[in-house]
Amino acid sequence: MSLAACHSGPSAAERPTIWAVAIHGGAGTLDKQASPDKRGEYELALTQTLAYAKDHLARGEAAIDVCEAVVRMLEDDPHFNAGKGAVFNEKGEHELDASIMDGSTLRCGAVAGVRTVRHPISLARLVMEKTRHVLLAGDGAELFADGQKVERVDNRWFDTEARRQLLDEVLQERARTGALLPPDPRQTYGTVGCVVMDMHGHLAAATSTGGLTGKRWGRVGDSPLIGAGNYADAWAAVSCTGTGEQFIRHAVGRSLTARLQFGGQTLDQAARAIVFDTLQKDDGGLIAVDRHGNLAAVFNSQGMYRALADSAGRFTVRIFED
DSSP states (O other), X not given: OXXXXXXXXXXXXXXXXXXXXXXXXXXXXXXXXXXXXXXXXXXXXXXXXXXHHHHHHHTTOOHHHHHHHHHHHHXXXXXXXXXXXXXXXXXXXXXXXXXXXXXXXXXXXXXXXXXSBSXXXXXXXXXXXXXXXXXXXXXXXXXXXXXXXXXXXXXXXGOOHHHHHHHHHHHHHHHHHOOSSOSSGGGTOOOEEEXXXXXXXXXXXXXXXXXXXXXXXXXXXXXXXXXXXXXXXXXXXXXXXXXXXXXXXXXXXXXXXXXXXXXXXXXXXHHHIIIIIISOTTSEEEEEEETTOOEEEEESSSOOEEEXXXXXXXXXXXSSOO
C-alpha cells in the first residue's frame, strides 16, 4: 500500500459538506483579575478573526488558505506573541517561528528564527510550495525570503512596550536568581494557531510564535516543528501552545492524530489524555479538529485564548474556563 493510500482518509463520497475552525492566541493569558476593558480587547481580537474564518469557510474556501489568513491576522495583532507583539529574546531582539501543514497531502513548511519577515506563516507556506524542504532556519530562512515576494520589516517593527517591560522583568529576575525561565508560567509561552476542516473535508493547521521571553542561544520551540507543535493529516489537525520543550518531547501533534488513527479514540478523548495525562500542569494546551468536524480546545494552564466555530452555528470565544 502506498503512503498516499495510508493517509488518504475518507473517500469523496464520504466527505462531509460541513466546516469547522478553531483558533488560539496562546496559553499565556492575562490575569483573571484584569479589567473588563482589557479582557474585552482580547475577546474582540479573537471574535474578529473567528468571524473572518467563518465567512470564508462558508464560501467554500480551502482549509490551508483560511489557516494562513487567520494566522496572518493574529501576527499583526500586538496582543499576541507572534509577529507584531512578539516577545524579546535576551538580546532585546525578535526571532520568529512558524509552520503550516496541509493534511490532505502531508505537505508542510516551516521557518525558525526569522527576523525581518512581517508574516512568518506566509514564508513557511512558501517553503512548502517553493522548495523540497520542510524547515528553514535563521540566516538561511532570511536568504530564502530575499527571493520571495514577502513583506519585510525592520526587527524593531515587532516591538511593543508591554513586551519590553516583560523582558526587563525577566532579566532582572535572572540577574537576581540565575534562573533562565521566569517564575510566572504565563511569561514563558505564547503562540497563535488555527486548525480548519473545510467543505471538501480537507484539514489544515498553522502555528506562529515569538517564542520565549528572554530566550537564549537561538532556542527554537515546538511551533515550527511538524509533529510537535503543529500537525495535520487525514485524521485531524492540531495546533499547540505552551512549554515548547514538553510538546517536542511528546510529539504532541502527531501523537494526537495517532490516537485517532490507531487507538480508536475520539478527538476529545485524545486531546484530554495528552493534555491532562501526558503533559504536566501549566504546560499549556492545544486546539484540534478531526475529519468529522469535531472540535477540541483543551488546556491545563490558567487559561487559553481560543475561539471555535462550525457550520452548525457554533461561535464561541473564551479565555478562561468560564
